[in-house]
Amino acid sequence: VFINCKVFGLEITTINQHTIKRRTAMQKGEHLVIIGCGGVGGPAAMMSRKLMPDIKITVIREEKRFIVR
Amino acid sequence: VVAGLAPGSAIVNPDKMFNDNNIEMILDRADSIDPQKKEVNLSGGKTIAYDKLILGMGSKPFIPPIEGVDLEGVFSLRSLSDAEKIHDFMENSNPAKLVFVGAGFISLEVAALLKEMKGKNFEIDIIELMQHPLPLMLDPEMSETVSNYLKDKGFRMHMGQKVTKISGQQGRVEAVELESGQTIAADMVFMNVGSRPSLELGKNMGLEMGQFGIKVNEFLETSNPDILAGGDCIDNYHYITKKPVATQLRGPAVIQGRLMAKRLAGFKIPFPGLLGNSAVKIFDKYVAATGFTETQARKEGFDPVGAAAESRSKHRMIPGVKPWTLKLVFDKATHKLLGGQILSDTAAPAKEIDTINALITGGKTISELTTLMCAGNPDCSSEPSAEPITLAAEQALQKVSKKA
Numbered sequence: 001v002f003i004n005c006k007v008f009g010l011e012i013t014t015i016n017q018h019t020i021k022r023r024t025a026m027q028k029g030e031h032l033v034i035i036g037c038g039g040v041g042g043p044a045a046m047m048s049r050k051l052m053p054d055i056k057i058t059v060i061r062e063e064k065r066f067i068v069r
Numbered sequence: 070v071v072a073g074l075a076p077g078s079a080i081v082n083p084d085k086m087f088n089d090n091n092i093e094m095i096l097d098r099a100d101s102i103d104p105q106k107k108e109v110n111l112s113g114g115k116t117i118a119y120d121k122l123i124l125g126m127g128s129k130p131f132i133p134p135i136e137g138v139d140l141e142g143v144f145s146l147r148s149l150s151d152a153e154k155i156h157d158f159m160e161n162s163n164p165a166k167l168v169f170v171g172a173g174f175i176s177l178e179v180a181a182l183l184k185e186m187k188g189k190n191f192e193i194d195i196i197e198l199m200q201h202p203l204p205l206m207l208d209p210e211m212s213e214t215v216s217n218y219l220k221d222k223g224f225r226m227h228m229g230q231k232v233t234k235i236s237g238q239q240g241r242v243e244a245v246e247l248e249s250g251q252t253i254a255a256d257m258v259f260m261n262v263g264s265r266p267s268l269e270l271g272k273n274m275g276l277e278m279g280q281f282g283i284k285v286n287e288f289l290e291t292s293n294p295d296i297l298a299g300g301d302c303i304d305n306y307h308y309i310t311k312k313p314v315a316t317q318l319r320g321p322a323v324i325q326g327r328l329m330a331k332r333l334a335g336f337k338i339p340f341p342g343l344l345g346n347s348a349v350k351i352f353d354k355y356v357a358a359t360g361f362t363e364t365q366a367r368k369e370g371f372d373p374v375g376a377a378a379e380s381r382s383k384h385r386m387i388p389g390v391k392p393w394t395l396k397l398v399f400d401k402a403t404h405k406l407l408g409g410q411i412l413s414d415t416a417a418p419a420k421e422i423d424t425i426n427a428l429i430t431g432g433k434t435i436s437e438l439t440t441l442m443c444a445g446n447p448d449c450s451s452e453p454s455a456e457p458i459t460l461a462a463e464q465a466l467q468k469v470s471k472k473a
């Protein structure tokens with residue numbers, strides 16, 4: 001499992017004692033979609049842009065106006 | 070916005086912030102997610118493909134199933150649009166009798182702002198199922214100070230009371246009926262009794278759920294390898310017990326949003342869990358709390374010891390000095406700090422709650438806090454001899470020593 005993870009850039013993660021293999025880090029050109037633009041969505045989008053200038057970021061929100069404090 | 074102190078437009082962020090950072094903003098409702106195709110389907114008909122997806126759908130106000138909650142003049146407050154609806158109703162209907170159901174910080178903060186509105190003299194009733202106001206923040210003896218303060222300000226406090234019905238005529242609210250048989254006249258009712266996470270999208274696509282929301286690990290990753298989630302819609306866990314908690318606060322949501330971005334950028338920083346640190350201003354009184362109250366600690370199976378110390382915002386001889394009270398809660402078994410509560414007549418001491426927060430996450434014990442040294446200045450702190458963290462810790466030390 002460790003060798004496979006190394007080769008494919010996967011990381012073994014657990015959730016509720018289940019094991020899930022996932023590629024955690026995003027790559028150049030990939031698309032991050034964020035649903036919601038309240039406490040989570042706005043900060044997630046702005047920090048993602050700061051740390052990953054080469055990905056595409058889309059935020060989907062229902063509200064015409066939103067508050068980010 | 071409710072009290073007319075600021076227009077809605079003054080507290081919103083412009084989309085320009087996102088446009089300037091090359092972030093696409095789509096105004097639409099996400100109807101469903103196809104995890105196999107890795108696509109989000111929007112109600113407008115568009116489909117958006119993703120490599121990674123972050124869910125932050127938040128929560129909605131919980132409206133208890135009580136007869137009459139749909140009457141005109143009954144409101145809940147969660148979003149900006151709720152605040153604007155309330156403001157419009159008040160402008161058009163000119164209510165005089167306001168009833169708040171729930172004595173949490175949203176109710177009390179809004180009630181205080183409305184009571185202070187110039188040219189109005191609202192009659193305000195506060196109804197709470199628990200025995201005292203701010204039950205999630207304060208122990209009864211701390212809360213009693215708040216309750217008496219609110220009564221002095223003219224609020225009628227109905228603690229330990231259950232609402233059985235909201236009655237009205239011609240579709241408009243007229244009264245709130247209590248289990249005790251009492252009826253309280255109302256031109257307007259605010260229902261602020263908590264919120265429920267928005268889980269439809271997550272449930273429909275088959276994400277694993279926890280007790281209070283979408284199940285996530287310490288990196289806020291869901292049961293789907295390409296989806297992360299944070300904020301009010303996840304099954305948050307408590308910092309001390311690591312058990313699921315229904316705490317829904319903006320502060321942790323912002324930290325979680327930024328943490329998910331860091332995870333996707335390759336960092337591996339676990340989210341520590343929530344302590345529920347929060348603060349509220351009610352008239353000129355500031356209340357702040359973090360971690361467990363003594364009551365909550367006991368419910369969680371701890372044998373707690375609480376200690377409260379009086380202090381002041383400046384040295385005693387400085388003009389403008391105001392009192393404040395700090396209560397600390399420790400675990401008798403380990404002597405570790407479990408929580409803190411602050412009541413203050415000025416703003417600055419309330420932010421000491423973040424120090425308490427840091428001391429909890431640092432695993433500090435009673436003895437360690439007896440040697441805590443704080444910056445002291447006549448204009449911005451009490452005398453070092455009245456610094457309340459060490460005073461409260463010294464009291465706790467005496468209490469646990471007596472028991473031993």
